[in-house]
Amino acid sequence: MSAPVRRVLVTGAAGFVGRHALAALAGAGTEALLGIGRGTIPALPEGADFRTLDLADRETLAACLRDFRPSHVLHLAAQASVGQAAGAGLETWRTNVAGLLNLAEALRAEAPAATLVFASSSEVYGRAFLSGRPVDEDVVPQPVGVYARTKRVGEEMLADVLAGSAVRLIVVRPFNHTGPGQDERFVVPAFAHQIARIEAGRMPPRLAVGNLSAQREFLDVRDVVRAYAQVIAASEELASGTVLNVASGRPHAIASVLEDLTRLARVPFEVVVDPTRMRPSEIPVALGDGRRIHAATGWAPQVPWSETLAAVLADARARNVA
16 A cells, blocks of 8 residues: 655744754655744755745635645644744734734645644643643643743634534644744753853853742653654554654753753853843643653653754854854
């Protein structure tokens, strides 16, 4: 029996995760691969194309779907920063919900046989993490904050809008992930870029930190996009509406992340608390149960934590040459 033909469209392809996703999917036997987004991509992996396209532009989006005829859509386009979302509520709702609604309606009309893989977020679990146990997909989400609420509303909206259509839906809930190319709104590159600037003599040897007490999972982005590729590959065997955590269940205290990066630094520095970075964590520990995705696809994290940190720091050094 021949393998199914996969024509994969990736939204948000110019973003941090999107670029890694294109690379993973290009190496996964995809027949056709198209990324769309609001930015640009200087270098595309072999076999991939890119078009500048805003999901708010319904006519252009519909034409793109008619032209490309995707079998699968990996939806990554979003306002991805929890902190930035909190200060830009209206724009976050427009991006994370209105843009998603446009995509869902366009799929119903122009690509009714497609499978939509929606990258939601572990943030939807919110106060459910207060149990202190790794959460599985059957835990009732209790989102906290603008970002988490928009992601949860996106899940519920898709279930409604796609009901009665042939478009299939798979929801993935990735836990925190990092890697080369992630920007300084996120904690691991925030530390790494400060270290790189100190090493380059571009700032005094003082590294500013906020709250270090929280414990979070930190997956490598390359593992996360490999999970997306494996979900797409297994999608014919998954029921529409399936929800899958992309999780390791292994915690890292923010303080330990800083300690690990400090050991990789080439020069000594002082750690100072910056009150403007202090955001006391309502959720002290956030862990996920990844057994369902492993059973469905065989996925498990592979990239060692030491390799992830080294890659993030190397990327920061390359961007902060004196």
